[in-house]
Amino acid sequence: METNPGAVEHGRFDAYLRAGVNRISFGVQSFDDDKLARASARIHSASEAERAIKEAQDAGISEINLDLMYALPEQTLAGALADIERAIALRPTHLSHYQLTLEPNTAFAAKPPLLPDDDASWDMQEACQTRLTDAGFPQYETSAYAQSAHRCRHNLNYWTFGDYLGIGAGAHGKLSDDAQIIRTAKLKTPKSYLAKAALPERLVTQAPIARGELAFEFMMNALRLVDGVDNALLTQRTGLERSAIASVVARAIADGLLVDDPARLQPTADGRRLLNELLIRFLPDERPRSARIAVEVNP
Numbered sequence: 001m002e003t004n005p006g007a008v009e010h011g012r013f014d015a016y017l018r019a020g021v022n023r024i025s026f027g028v029q030s031f032d033d034d035k036l037a038r039a040s041a042r043i044h045s046a047s048e049a050e051r052a053i054k055e056a057q058d059a060g061i062s063e064i065n066l067d068l069m070y071a072l073p074e075q076t077l078a079g080a081l082a083d084i085e086r087a088i089a090l091r092p093t094h095l096s097h098y099q100l101t102l103e104p105n106t107a108f109a110a111k112p113p114l115l116p117d118d119d120a121s122w123d124m125q126e127a128c129q130t131r132l133t134d135a136g137f138p139q140y141e142t143s144a145y146a147q148s149a150h151r152c153r154h155n156l157n158y159w160t161f162g163d164y165l166g167i168g169a170g171a172h173g174k175l176s177d178d179a180q181i182i183r184t185a186k187l188k189t190p191k192s193y194l195a196k197a198a199l200p201e202r203l204v205t206q207a208p209i210a211r212g213e214l215a216f217e218f219m220m221n222a223l224r225l226v227d228g229v230d231n232a233l234l235t236q237r238t239g240l241e242r243s244a245i246a247s248v249v250a251r252a253i254a255d256g257l258l259v260d261d262p263a264r265l266q267p268t269a270d271g272r273r274l275l276n277e278l279l280i281r282f283l284p285d286e287r288p289r290s291a292r293i294a295v296e297v298n299p
Helices: 013-018 033-040 046-058 077-089 118-134 153-159 190-195 211-222 231-238 242-254 269-273 275-280
Strands: 023-029 063-070 094-099 139-141 144-146 172-176 181-186 203-208
Touching (some): 023 046, 046 063, 063 077, 118 144, 211 231, 211 242
């Protein structure tokens, strides 16, 4: 279950646990009240976030993820590290740590705040990664850090191109059979979805992934993983052999973006830093190479 600390029904965590919820992800974003007010428009304070996390733990839910952002308006390296320290002190098992980005058609994009420059943002990322690793949270995915045996199985299914059902308004799904892989999307608003929930019209998208797109679709997920994936998974999930992308892989290896391993598809440290550049190479020839790829934390 995902929740914002200011919206969660405190005191109900034991009921969630009895209902089968065994993992909660809190959208904390920052433990700096000024940054919360200015950068994320959150309705909770740092103290409310800490209280909600502790209540969930007291109720018996031990699998806790905290979402944190860095490179917030006027944030310093010390401020970014302070957020990490407060998160570690709360004893979560998993942390998601990602850079604030200004999305088009948002209030921030219309009136951009003063953000740390690229060098300062990189310093924050590098220092926070080091501190998380030292604290027992090694990075295993683009924005995910976890204690041993506590990686998020839910998201690993996405990143290994597994199938999933989309249930409810606005939900997306991916289903495979021997012949094709189908992506689905439901009507977005609850009202329209409920009106047609039992009808075929509840689906606004139900389309197969073109064979020429499969390598890109697979890589866009799998190369988020620090350890990459075995060649066998590419074949299992898409029906493609590594030989089908051999020339692209060879060039990426030569450019230092993929590890030179005939059995695995794994990004190098440079490949992880330049992930968009690496992914673009797997686009089919008819797709523009200038396409922007958004590498998001949550699919």
